[in-house]
Amino acid sequence: MDDKAEKTTMCFYNMSDFLRGQSSKIITKLSEEDEAAFVLKNGRPMAVLISIDRYERLMKAGIDITEY
Incomplete structure (x- = not known):
């Protein structure tokens, strides 16, 4: 059995949805x-x-996405 968490695919939205x-x-x-x-x-x-x-949660885990 695999102990890793199951990954899910992120959904997406087209720019036109926002427009x-x-x-x-x-x-x-x-x-x-x-x-x-x-x-x-x-x-x-x-x-x-x-x-x-x-x-x-990312920030609390020490992952600052603004650094990348």
Whole structure:
């Protein structure tokens, strides 16, 4: 048996979803479900959105994503 945690694929949203006024809905979903997601432009990843809870866990674990 594998002791490593099972990894899940991050979901993604197209930039056009944000341009169609879906920003609030997308960000609320990510926040409520404590998720991370790619933002795509023309099918290519441009950014990653993460919930504030996930961000705070990273910072608490000593991972400052602003350093990279």
